[in-house]
Amino acid sequence: MLEEDMEVAIKVVVVGNGAVGKSSMIQRYCKGIFTKDYKKTIGVDFLERQIAVNDEEVRLMLWDTAGQEEFDAITKAYYRGAQACVLVFSTTDRESFQAIDSWREKVEAEVGDVPTVLVQNKIDLLEETVIKSEEAEALAKRLKLRFYRASVKEDLNVNEVFKCLADKYLQRLRQQAAETEVVHMTSNKIGVFNTTSSTTCSQNSSNGKEVITLRPNKQRTKKSKNPFGGCSLL
Numbered sequence: 001m002l003e004e005d006m007e008v009a010i011k012v013v014v015v016g017n018g019a020v021g022k023s024s025m026i027q028r029y030c031k032g033i034f035t036k037d038y039k040k041t042i043g044v045d046f047l048e049r050q051i052a053v054n055d056e057e058v059r060l061m062l063w064d065t066a067g068q069e070e071f072d073a074i075t076k077a078y079y080r081g082a083q084a085c086v087l088v089f090s091t092t093d094r095e096s097f098q099a100i101d102s103w104r105e106k107v108e109a110e111v112g113d114v115p116t117v118l119v120q121n122k123i124d125l126l127e128e129t130v131i132k133s134e135e136a137e138a139l140a141k142r143l144k145l146r147f148y149r150a151s152v153k154e155d156l157n158v159n160e161v162f163k164c165l166a167d168k169y170l171q172r173l174r175q176q177a178a179e180t181e182v183v184h185m186t187s188n189k190i191g192v193f194n195t196t197s198s199t200t201c202s203q204n205s206s207n208g209k210e211v212i213t214l215r216p217n218k219q220r221t222k223k224s225k226n227p228f229g230g231c232s233l234l
């Protein structure tokens, strides 16, 4: 059955101006490390981490995109398919704060309205702040985004950011499952499948129409779990 074999994987893009701490945030979250060195990201980078949300296993695939405009053409291509987004600005960089609207627009243009959070990083440098707290809060309110003040350096609120996104994404899935009538096929198949393995996908021709039969891919599933928790698909 689908419910037992489906794996929840979320593609998350982390965006914001250069040097706000995007790579550091992903490294901290996935590897538990922080380095003081600044190595500008060229194009995109990728790390992943598996977490449990309400007892469900969720795989977060974190895409680290370059903050420099010169890489815009490359990075935009990687926004495609993103299911969640982290918008980051830095406590010590006013331009990065002012650029948030434009980052949001860039992501929205590619993937529409996906679960998104706003993060003010480097809160350990609050004494050097160039952004008033009311301004940051007003921005979050205007964009209707959950707002986190974080310090990757001090490991403050980093886990919470990604947990919140995973929560929001699962909530949306549940909502969609409730709203969308799940497509029942006559042979007890339903319309959401893991399509990653070609060996589990067969294609026939019937009455001149292509019929694609997709079956869940058991190889990728470590646990037999229903990602919708108490929410039944059938």
Ligand SMILES: Nc1nc2c(ncn2[C@@H]2O[C@H](COP(=O)(O)OP(=O)(O)OP(=O)(O)O)[C@@H](O)[C@H]2O)c(=O)[nH]1
Residues within 6 Å of the ligand: 016, 017, 018, 019, 020, 021, 022, 023, 024, 025, 035, 036, 037, 038, 039, 040, 041, 042, 065, 066, 067, 068, 121, 122, 123, 124, 125, 150, 151, 152, 153, 154
């Ligand atoms: N004090 C402080 N420094 C931080 C924090 N997070 C990151 N940094 C530093 O900020 C610099 C830039 O961090 P990166 O993670 O490389 O920034 P980025 O946003 O990925 O930059 P691009 O790759 O150019 O887009 C590095 O020197 C980090 O060590 C933080 O929470 N506090």
